[in-house]
Amino acid sequence: MVTKRGVCPIEDYGYEAIEKVIDMIAGKWKLRILYLLTKYECLRYGELKKHVPGITHKMLSMQLKELEKDKLLVRKEYPQVPPKVEYSLTVKGWGLVPLYEQLGIWVMENREEFMGL
Amino acid sequence: MVTKRGVCPIEDYGYEAIEKVIDMIAGKWKLRILYLLTKYECLRYGELKKHVPGITHKMLSMQLKELEKDKLLVRKEYPQVPPKVEYSLTVKGWGLVPLYEQLGIWVMENREEFMGL
DNA sequence: CAGTATCCCAATAGATACTG
DNA sequence: CAGTATCTATTGGGATACTG
Numbered sequence: 687m688v689t690k691r692g693v694c695p696i697e698d699y700g701y702e703a704i705e706k707v708i709d710m711i712a713g714k715w716k717l718r719i720l721y722l723l724t725k726y727e728c729l730r731y732g733e734l735k736k737h738v739p740g741i742t743h744k745m746l747s748m749q750l751k752e753l754e755k756d757k758l759l760v761r762k763e764y765p766q767v768p769p770k771v772e773y774s775l776t777v778k779g780w781g782l783v784p785l786y787e788q789l790g791i792w793v794m795e796n797r798e799e800f801m802g803l
Numbered sequence: 804m805v806t807k808r809g810v811c812p813i814e815d816y817g818y819e820a821i822e823k824v825i826d827m828i829a830g831k832w833k834l835r836i837l838y839l840l841t842k843y844e845c846l847r848y849g850e851l852k853k854h855v856p857g858i859t860h861k862m863l864s865m866q867l868k869e870l871e872k873d874k875l876l877v878r879k880e881y882p883q884v885p886p887k888v889e890y891s892l893t894v895k896g897w898g899l900v901p902l903y904e905q906l907g908i909w910v911m912e913n914r915e916e917f918m919g920l
Numbered sequence: 921c922a923g924t925a926t927c928c929c930a931a932t933a934g935a936t937a938c939t940g
Numbered sequence: 941c942a943g944t945a946t947c948t949a950t951t952g953g954g955a956t957a958c959t960g
Binding site for chain 2 (some may be wrong): 941943944945954
């Protein structure tokens with residue numbers, strides 16, 4: 687039953703663009719990584735691993751590489767031994783915050799669905 | 804380089820809730836299906852299949868079942884031969900429109916990234 | 921410390937055939 | 941028309957070992 691109308695802008699940008707955005711932010715790990723970086727602003731590889739319980743070495747490595755490729759975060763390597771690498775968000779990455787906020791709003795609107803988790 | 808601050812609400816709802824939302828809307832097909840229903844409001848199974856080029860019978864069937872289970876759309880079956888089934892969005896499904904709008908805004912903010920598609 | 925490489929198993933999705 | 945069942949090819953992700 688349709689009870690509410692709305693304007694959906696997907697067509698203006700094409701499916702491919704939207705799907706690419708979904709790919710960038712979807713997934714169990716990317717969301718967590720991006721969120722941690724909005725919170726702590728700058729984290730080392732090992733710190734990220736500690737803060738994302740359950741993620742494997744391989745997955746963290748792959749996800750970070752993808753996020754870097756998508757220009758959502760930057761990787762800063764310090765040329766020293768032992769190596770030190772820091773990750774932080776780009777402006778583009780920070781731009782996702784309103785999207786996450788909207789996500790939160792929708793969760794609140796349907797909170798009874800999510801209480802049982 | 805961090806140049807912009809923002810407040811990220813993920814922690815207020817817990818990762819699980821947000822991940823469940825992502826699961827609900829992510830994926831190559833769900834977004835298309837939901838979008839078509841915001842546009843046409845009510846579509847039969849075969850009409851959906853026509854409007855989502857490339858989707859297989861099996862996938863459309865599975866995705867619709869999941870979307871129905873997540874209460875994003877409703878399935879209305881007419882008891883006749885040959886069978887007729889119509890799909891339309893629920894209020895909860897329509898509630899996703901602002902989320903898609905925010906997605907579109909972010910695409911526009913980074914449009915140079917998405918032009919080459 | 922911060923990765924990469926390899927192997928292997930489980931889950932996913934496509935094609936096809938069948939049904940009320 | 942609108943599905944379900946089955947079989948199979950491909951992929952994704954975990955565990956482990958190795959490297960600068």
